[in-house]
Amino acid sequence: MVLQSFYFEEIKTTLGKIFILENKDGICFLLPFQDFRVNRIKKNLNPIKGLIYHKNIIKNVNNYLNGRELLLKFPIVFLEGTSFQISVWKQLQKIPFGIKSNYSEIAQKIHRASAFRAVGSAIGKNPIMIYVPCHRVIKKSGNLGDYAWGMVKKKKLLHIESI
DNA sequence: CACGATGCTTGAA
DNA sequence: TTCAAGCATCGTG
Known part of the structure; x- marks a missing residue:
């Protein structure tokens, strides 16, 4: 198998600093900068600074966070995850x-x-995050439930979507 | 391999 | 509000 190139960018948003990783096939990771996976990803995949294939996701993320635009469709690549986890993440993408x-x-x-x-x-x-809209999943009771990256972020995202 | 612990839950007590 | 059940994973031994 041919070694593929990865590209990354770190952008400042109203949600804090966000790390984006892509390859030619799509977006591979989009995480808050403090997520423990970011350093591991950089170390293991040795990505090149600067997106080249899906550059416009940067503007889309910022526009979405500022309530000026809906999320665009970008191809997504799950580089890791068990089959159970991947089926869950795919299901999340179907929530409007x-x-x-x-x-x-x-x-x-x-x-x-x-x-x-x-x-x-x-x-x-x-x-x-965001494109696999896990923030749209809350507890059945109506409580907002939990959020790996902190309730502040979950609340902001839900607010943007008026949920 | 076998447990025990853990995590964005639920439903019943 | 507290608690046990229930399920995939992960760390330990």
Whole structure:
């Protein structure tokens, strides 16, 4: 297998500093800068500074966060994750803008109705924030639930989508 | 390999 | 509000 090149960028947003990693096939990671995976990714994949394939995601992220634009579609590549986790992340992508869901609903959709607790764990490892809209998943009770990157960020995202 | 612990939950007590 | 059940993963031994 041919060694592929990865490109990264770190942008400042109203949500804080965000790390973006891409290759020619799509977006591979989009994480808050403080996520523990960022350093590991840089070290292992040795990405080149500066996006070249999906440069316009930078403007899209900022516009979205400022409520000026909806999320555009970018190809997404899951470089890691178990089949269970990937099926959860793919299911999240089907939640429309401005619509909320809950953990057991996601579990049902992937035909693992009783695995709602595991769904929560899988969502917590989402590699691509915003575009894999894990923030739209809240508790069935109506409480906002938890968020791996902090409730402040989850609340901001939900606010942007008026959820 | 076998447990125990853990994590963006739930439903019942 | 507290708690046990339930499920995929991960760290330990």
